Amino acid sequence: MAKLSNAEIEKLLLPYGVSASDRLCDQVQTYMSLLLEWNQRTSLTTVTDPAEIVKFHFGESMFAASAVPIRNGRLADVGSGPGFPSIPISMVNPELSVTPIESNSKKSTFMAEVARRLSLRTVTPYRGRMEDFPISKAAFDWITARALGLHSGLVAWAYSALKPSSGKLVMWLGESDAETVSRTGGWNWLDTIKIPGSDHRVLLVGNPSSPKT
Secondary structure, three states: OOOOOHHHHHHHHHHHOOOOOHHHHHHHHHHHHHHHHHHOOOOOOOOOOHHHHHHHHHHHHHHHHHHOOOOOOEEEEEOOOOOOOHHHHHHHOOOOEEEEEEOOHHHHHHHHHHHHHOOOOOEOOEEOOHHHOOHHHOOEOEEEEOOOOOHHHHHHHHHHHEOOOOOEEEEEEEHHHHHHHOOOOOEEEOOOEEOOOOOOEEEEEEEEOOOOO
16 A cells, blocks of 8 residues: 655645644654554554545544644543544644543553654543543543544533533534534534535534533
8 A cells, every 4th residue: 555645644634724744744654554554453443545544534633623723731532442533633732631531452552652652742541431530630621522422421421521611522423413412401512613525524512501510
């Protein structure tokens, strides 16, 4: 499979609002090589074409950093799998403290290796379920989820784990799921944000509206 050049990666990321430096392209190259290498012995992704990996995994993840926008603070990513969207977000926002939450030990180990190889010192994977994460020690500015099906459970957990006034939940969803989730009470839901290159997938952003007790 032909390797993409940095110029090709930069061009593929442009529609997602990413102006990629050579350093960022090099990081994408390293991450993608690790992903494809590990994917041969443990299932990490069904997307194996390099251009599609750049668009689907890296572009869609990084898009939220500018579109929401996701800035500095603490971010928890629920059901991170091999690290999407949280690790690419940290690649474009290295001051962000990132906790990818993943119960699968092989995927969690993979993320730790990615963080090590890319020198992402603010990325600390948590191996376990979101329900087991010690919320008493966490007040997140951001919670993200890209491939998690248990929407009601995530929304309930995020309500407790986010900072009371400013914390935001960011979800990558199909339009119909976004419409369903946005009817959840106790939240302020913003208008959905269309994901570039996708006909039916959007970002849904919300923050808790009711005082926590």
